[in-house]
Amino acid sequence: MENSLFSINNIRNMEVIDISNGIKLGYIKDFKVDCDNYTVISILIPINKNNWLSKYELMEIPWSNIVKIGIDVILVEGESKNATTI
Numbered sequence: 663m664e665n666s667l668f669s670i671n672n673i674r675n676m677e678v679i680d681i682s683n684g685i686k687l688g689y690i691k692d693f694k695v696d697c698d699n700y701t702v703i704s705i706l707i708p709i710n711k712n713n714w715l716s717k718y719e720l721m722e723i724p725w726s727n728i729v730k731i732g733i734d735v736i737l738v739e740g741e742s743k744n745a746t747t748i
Contacts, residue, residue: 678707678736
């Protein structure tokens with residue numbers, strides 16, 4: 663990936679799209695960061711649930727799966743199956 667600088671607020675406002683199937687995954691809710699090495703490990707995207715009272719789940723996509731960060735969107739390779747309930 664190219665070395666570019668983006669603010670976290672700008673990245674959180676970009677839509678994440680899976681290029682393997684063209685599905686819009688949504689917007690980034692949070693990041694996992696390795697504070698010892700100063701690197702982003704993964705991005706967390708909320709998964710919609712049917713009931714508005716239930717907790718939603720987060721889909722974790724490893725940072726290594728990000729193909730390109732554009733002006734408006736983030737392209738990722740392959741949807742992660744690691745979903746955790748928050």
